[in-house]
Amino acid sequence: xxxxxxxxxxxxxxxxxxxxxxxxxxxxxxxxxxxxxxxxxxxxxxxxxxxxxxxxxxxxxxxxxxxxxxxxxxxxxxxxxxxxxxxxxxxxxxxxxxxxxxxxxxxxxxxxxxxxxxxxxxxxxxxxxxxxxxxxxxxxxxxxxxxxxxxxxxxxxxxxxxxxxxxxxxxxxxxxxxxxxxxxxxxxxxxxxxxxxxxxxxxxxxxxxxxxxxxxxxxxxxxxxxxxxxxxxxxxxxxxxxxxxxxxxxxxxxxxxxxxxxxxxxxxxxxxxxxxxxxxxxxxxxxxxxxxxxxxxxxxxxxxxxxxxxxxxxxxxxxxxxxxxxxxxxxxxxxxxxxxxxxx
Amino acid sequence: xxxxxxxxxxxxxxxxxxxxxxxxxxxxxxxxxxxxxxxxxxxxxxxxxxxxxxxxxxxxxxxxxxxxxxxxxxxxxxxxxxxxxxxxxxxxxxxxxxxxxxxxxxxxxxxxxxxxxxxxxxxxxxxxxxxxxxxxxxxxxxxxxxxxxxxxxxxxxxxx
Numbered sequence: 001x002x003x004x005x006x007x008x009x010x011x012x013x014x015x016x017x018x019x020x021x022x023x024x025x026x027x028x029x030x031x032x033x034x035x036x037x038x039x040x041x042x043x044x045x046x047x048x049x050x051x052x053x054x055x056x057x058x059x060x061x062x063x064x065x066x067x068x069x070x071x072x073x074x075x076x077x078x079x080x081x082x083x084x085x086x087x088x089x090x091x092x093x094x095x096x097x098x099x100x101x102x103x104x105x106x107x108x109x110x111x112x113x114x115x116x117x118x119x120x121x122x123x124x125x126x127x128x129x130x131x132x133x134x135x136x137x138x139x140x141x142x143x144x145x146x147x148x149x150x151x152x153x154x155x156x157x158x159x160x161x162x163x164x165x166x167x168x169x170x171x172x173x174x175x176x177x178x179x180x181x182x183x184x185x186x187x188x189x190x191x192x193x194x195x196x197x198x199x200x201x202x203x204x205x206x207x208x209x210x211x212x213x214x215x216x217x218x219x220x221x222x223x224x225x226x227x228x229x230x231x232x233x234x235x236x237x238x239x240x241x242x243x244x245x246x247x248x249x250x251x252x253x254x255x256x257x258x259x260x261x262x263x264x265x266x267x268x269x270x271x272x273x274x275x276x277x278x279x280x281x282x283x284x285x286x287x288x289x290x291x292x293x294x295x296x297x298x299x300x301x302x303x304x305x306x307x308x309x310x311x312x313x314x315x316x317x318x319x320x321x322x323x324x325x326x327x328x329x330x331x332x333x334x335x336x337x338x339x340x341x342x343x344x
Numbered sequence: 345x346x347x348x349x350x351x352x353x354x355x356x357x358x359x360x361x362x363x364x365x366x367x368x369x370x371x372x373x374x375x376x377x378x379x380x381x382x383x384x385x386x387x388x389x390x391x392x393x394x395x396x397x398x399x400x401x402x403x404x405x406x407x408x409x410x411x412x413x414x415x416x417x418x419x420x421x422x423x424x425x426x427x428x429x430x431x432x433x434x435x436x437x438x439x440x441x442x443x444x445x446x447x448x449x450x451x452x453x454x455x456x457x458x459x460x461x462x463x464x465x466x467x468x469x470x471x472x473x474x475x476x477x478x479x480x481x482x483x484x485x486x487x488x489x490x491x492x493x494x495x496x497x498x499x500x501x502x503x504x
Contacts (some may be wrong), residue, residue, distance in 0.1 A: 008367075029417040034503075090468075099424075103472060125431050126424075127433065128423055128424060128441065130442055131441075138425070139424070142473075142475075143472050144425065144427055144428050145426075145428075146427075146470070147470070147471065147472040148426070150469060150471075151472065162472065180434075183430075183432065183434040183437070184435075184436065184437075184451050185430065185454045185455075185456075186446070188430070188450075188454040191467055192429040192430070194467065195429060195469055252440035254432075254435065255431075255432040257436065334455050
């Protein structure tokens with residue numbers, strides 16, 4: 001059995017030893033400001049849809065999160081998304097939620113994903129089925145995000161399934177988890193982060209941050225607990241489409257906290273969409289200044305095409321241009337996917 | 345019942361002390377359990393455990409009681425069965441995202457654990473549930489584990 005209590009799963013947090021062969025881990029460990037983005041999976045069986053969605057981030061992100069039935073809505077699976085993307089050389093973060101699969105299915109998927117070239121896994125509990133498009137489905141929740149971290153760390157570090165049975169070649173993955181510093185019980189959140197690190201988390205992507213002071217409080221407490229040396233923190237950001245959209249999100253998407261001041265600022269703007277992007281840019285710039293922040297995670301639902309501009313204007317990448325298919329070739333900007341992978 | 349469950353969490357220290365007094369008794373009775381046979385005693389004891397803990401904690405008889413590590417708030421009442429802390433969807437008023445008119449089980453757990461002497465246990469990562477133990481008695485399992493450990497200890501000393 002995996003012993004979660006010793007904390008030895010967290011051996012290689014910020015050490016120079018690599019757990020994966022992926023770029024995200026290398027970018028973070030080299031001390032660069034990392035950028036990841038959420039990649040919405042298509043409601044389609046066409047691989048071209050996946051590549052088309054990925055391409056808009058080319059040259060601006062270090063890794064893309066393939067969501068796993070986010071919001072409890074059915075889409076193409078994260079393991080398949082990642083399998084397609086790794087064929088083109090992309091670095092991906094495979095999200096794994098505990099809502100739809102038990103430990104047998106999840107462990108099998110992790111081995112399969114690693115075999116297909118997935119380097120990063122984000123362990124989530126997942127939204128309840130009632131918020132999605134299949135509220136009549138059976139919620140599984142055999143594991144929770146914390147025990148899921150322990151299970152995958154066990155596969156990787158102890159080379160055993162939960163059952164104790166040995167595996168020959170472990171999945172070389174960089175392990176991530178989510179955190180939401182903006183919802184109750186706020187004073188427990190840093191301790192929950194500590195627990196996730198003890199269970200195996202090496203990087204954290206947070207829920208949308210629109211409240212810098214509250215985030216700073218969380219980071220200060222985490223620093224006092226000595227957590228920031230053990231884990232890379234990538235706060236979540238995203239452009240709000242309008243004041244109405246922000247209000248809707250605040251009231252309908254569990255876990256999203258948007259201060260009144262942000263909504264007022266949107267309401268007062270002539271071009272709300274543009275203002276939403278401007279707020280996002282400023283958020284990224286302010287977050288970069290918070291001690292212990294290693295990058296940002298951009299969630300631009302239905303505004304994916306704006307991400308490149310937002311990152312560009314925030315200036316966080318400096319001269320750095322993250323890898324994309326074709327970037328290794330002479331850069332006359334005509335980047336093409338390998339034969340057969342072109343979305344056209 | 346919801347209101348009793350919440351009252352228990354408010355008095356988490358009292359229930360912690362009660363259990364601290366109760367646990368040694370269950371363990372002391374181990375020879376009796378052994379004599380009668382754990383299998384035979386399982387049914388009445390688990391029934392008694394279910395009756396009392398259902399009333400107080402809305403216990404779901406997972407068979408791996410974690411109340412000491414969860415501020416006396418039963419984590420199996422979380423719609424996502426989270427046993428290691430709150431999810432990221434807790435509403436700003438501290439209620440559950442799935443059951444918006446109920447308090448988040450883990451907001452309660454954190455408050456309860458702050459009242460308890462051994463409340464620090466909330467920071468220990470809980471292992472995944474063993475679903476085979478659903479419906480079985482946690483009390484007997486504790487007694488059995490304690491006697492097993494004691495006899496193992498004895499054996500080891502004997503071997504030395």
